[in-house]
Amino acid sequence: MTETAGDSGGPETRHGTDTERYKEIVALATGSAERLQELERDRVERLERELAGERDLVEQAEQQQEEVEEGVRLRWNAAMEALWEERWLRVTQLPAPDTTAEPAGAEDAIRSVQRAYLDLYEELEQGRWSAPNWIPTGWISRRER
Numbered sequence: 001m002t003e004t005a006g007d008s009g010g011p012e013t014r015h016g017t018d019t020e021r022y023k024e025i026v027a028l029a030t031g032s033a034e035r036l037q038e039l040e041r042d043r044v045e046r047l048e049r050e051l052a053g054e055r056d057l058v059e060q061a062e063q064q065q066e067e068v069e070e071g072v073r074l075r076w077n078a079a080m081e082a083l084w085e086e087r088w089l090r091v092t093q094l095p096a097p098d099t100t101a102e103p104a105g106a107e108d109a110i111r112s113v114q115r116a117y118l119d120l121y122e123e124l125e126q127g128r129w130s131a132p133n134w135i136p137t138g139w140i141s142r143r144e145r
Helices: 018-084 106-125
Strands: none
Touching: 018 106
């Protein structure tokens, strides 16, 4: 550094020697870098914990999806067996999921499928199905009444 008119003539400046000032700057930069690294390590740890939690949620959702799909398959197969004797009714394979349906939780979905399954069995217990029994009376001709 250059000397000013009020200096004592030595290499001293307002902050000490150039070497001392350099050491101060390096120490400040080093401290800042270390603090930044510590903050980044803390952030990485926090994000890893959050990611682990999210992975657990995804795994739970996948398990619930498998349970719902298995429940639907079992009930569908049982319904097909129950309707096997109803030759007039065309029984098909398990249809694809309805993508227009409102989203529902796993428990609600299972309850809904179980309710429909039980409704089917209640109807089957009331007697064999035949066209006059399930066609609304407004559709039967007046001669048949």
